Amino acid sequence: MYEINRKLLLSLIFLTLITNCTPSKPIIITTWSFVNATVAAWEVLKDGGIALDAIQKGASVCEEQQCDGTVGYGGSPDEDGETTLDALLMDGRTMNVGAVGALRRIKNASGVARHVLENTKHSILVGSLATQFAVQMGFHEESLTTPESKKLWSTWANENNCQPNFWMNVKPNPNMYCGPYHNHMSKERIQLMEVDRYNHDTIGMVAIDKNGDIAAGTSTNGAKFKIPGRVGDSPIPGSGAYADNEVGAATATGDGDIMLRFLPSFLAVEEMRRGSSPTDAALTAIKRIEKHYPQFMGAVIALNKDGQYGAACHGLQGLPFPFVVYDNSHDKYKIHTVNCV
Numbered sequence: 088m089y090e091i092n093r094k095l096l097l098s099l100i101f102l103t104l105i106t107n108c109t110p111s112k113p114i115i116i117t118t119w120s121f122v123n124a125t126v127a128a129w130e131v132l133k134d135g136g137i138a139l140d141a142i143q144k145g146a147s148v149c150e151e152q153q154c155d156g157t158v159g160y161g162g163s164p165d166e167d168g169e170t171t172l173d174a175l176l177m178d179g180r181t182m183n184v185g186a187v188g189a190l191r192r193i194k195n196a197s198g199v200a201r202h203v204l205e206n207t208k209h210s211i212l213v214g215s216l217a218t219q220f221a222v223q224m225g226f227h228e229e230s231l232t233t234p235e236s237k238k239l240w241s242t243w244a245n246e247n248n249c250q251p252n253f254w255m256n257v258k259p260n261p262n263m264y265c266g267p268y269h270n271h272m273s274k275e276r277i278q279l280m281e282v283d284r285y286n287h288d289t290i291g292m293v294a295i296d297k298n299g300d301i302a303a304g305t306s307t308n309g310a311k312f313k314i315p316g317r318v319g320d321s322p323i324p325g326s327g328a329y330a331d332n333e334v335g336a337a338t339a340t341g342d343g344d345i346m347l348r349f350l351p352s353f354l355a356v357e358e359m360r361r362g363s364s365p366t367d368a369a370l371t372a373i374k375r376i377e378k379h380y381p382q383f384m385g386a387v388i389a390l391n392k393d394g395q396y397g398a399a400c401h402g403l404q405g406l407p408f409p410f411v412v413y414d415n416s417h418d419k420y421k422i423h424t425v426n427c428v
Contacts (some may be wrong), residue, residue: 102402112299113140113393113417118291118386120409121158121275122148125420126307128292138199138302139178146306149290157288160194161233163308165315166252166266168240168410170231170308172196174323176204179301179330188318192228197306201397211322231308243312253314254343288311289330291338293390295409299345301392303328303336304354310343319343323351335359335368335392341385341402349376356382356390365389366397373428374397386410386427400427 111134117125119336130144132138137349150159150172157163164170174196175186185204190196199221203212212220222228243249244265254261257268289307296302305327309319320343321327327343329352337355339346351372358368369387376383385399386408400408407424 096374097306098412103270113138113141113294114295114394114412115145115292115294115412116388116390116396116416117145117411118338119155120386120411120422121145121149121154121290122291122411122420122422123152124154124292125411125413128294129420132294132296132413135297137298138296139176140251141294141296142176142292142302142304143201145292146176146187146290146304147195148175148198150306154290156235157289157308158290158306159196159308160231161236163311163313164232164236164240165309165313165317166249167236167242167314167315168232168244170236171315172231172306172308173319174200174304174306174325175322175324175327176304177324177328177330177336178204179336180301182331184324186322186324187209187217187221188322189217189316190221190334191215191218192231193218193226194231195226197304199224199226200304209251210324213318214316217226220327220333222272225246239311240382244343249312252312253310253317253393289319289340289343291321292326292341293330293338293388294395295336295390295392295394299392300399301330301332301336301390303330303338304340304421307343321345322365323347323350325350327352329353329356331356331360332392337387337389338374339372339387341400342383344381345380345383346376349379350392351376351385351387357388358412359389359391364397365370365391367396369397369399370428373401375399377428386425391412398423400425403427 096294124145128141249265258271305321337352384402
């Protein structure tokens with residue numbers, strides 16, 4: 088009888104531990120330390136709102152507040168001095184996507200992405216014609232340039248002679264001169280653009296609402312001094328973010344030109360589908376990129392349908408990668424960090 092009671096007690100303790108370790112839902116997770124965006128998204132979720140609305144709300148807050156100078160207007164001017172925006176929303180219930188790339192003269196990129204999702208049969212609109220679409224949907228067209236972004240560009244173009252930049256195998260030598268550039272097939276060594284959180288940064292968000300529906304999204308103003316027309320990983324489904332109600336969601340941030348070649352968000356979700364934990368799934372996605380580009384900078388966050396989450400990162404110059412979590416298990420948000428591989 089003692090042995091039976093002992094086994095029963097141990098079983099009850101084990102069951103209690105499992106219950107306590109299971110994260111509560113709804114839940115919102117955000118890349119970097121973008122607290123204000125996380126809190127805004129959580130306000131939507133805690134009041135019973137849907138995950139897609141929470142993601143859009145959180146991203147729009149970062150667009151308004153110009154998070155880290157890498158999201159929204161007035162940051163990361165291209166080599167012509169213009170700021171353009173990328174954004175994506177993905178609905179894991181319907182597997183529908185709305186995204187914009189190289190969006191000009193519209194501040195609320197995530198809002199335009201939502202209209203692409205809900206008012207078109209397309210997935211991505213880009214450039215000036217995406218602006219035209221936004222105006223049709225009622226958005227206000229205005230300059231995204233600020234005195235700060237103009238000064239940033241002027242220093243780069245005039246004092247630093249357009250160094251560094253994203254050109255290669257052109258003339259005049261892009262390591263020494265500004266353009267315009269022309270095709271030239273020499274193999275000159277290029278000066279690498281510094282990649283850190285204040286250059287290739289993105290707000291990426293993943294969420295589960297009270298109904299168990301999952302969504303993911305991104306917003307960014309891209310890479311500083313990019314070649315005009317460049318679109319990074321953020322608005323590419325499976326690269327910047329991916330969501331599937333049957334599995335979970337993931338989002339990525341970092342050197343988008345490299346990361347989009349590996350669809351890290353899609354890979355992380357598929358690894359969770361195969362049974363990996365969110366942490367292991369994110370790590371697999373990071374290591375896949377590292378194998379080919381050992382110097383890249385980036386991070387991946389993964390969230391499974393049960394509310395468990397994890398992250399992995401690489402190349403943050405010895406610093407850990409921060410991300411924000413808000414759910415019912417705490418009275419306020421929590422900032423977590425993960426050491427990079």
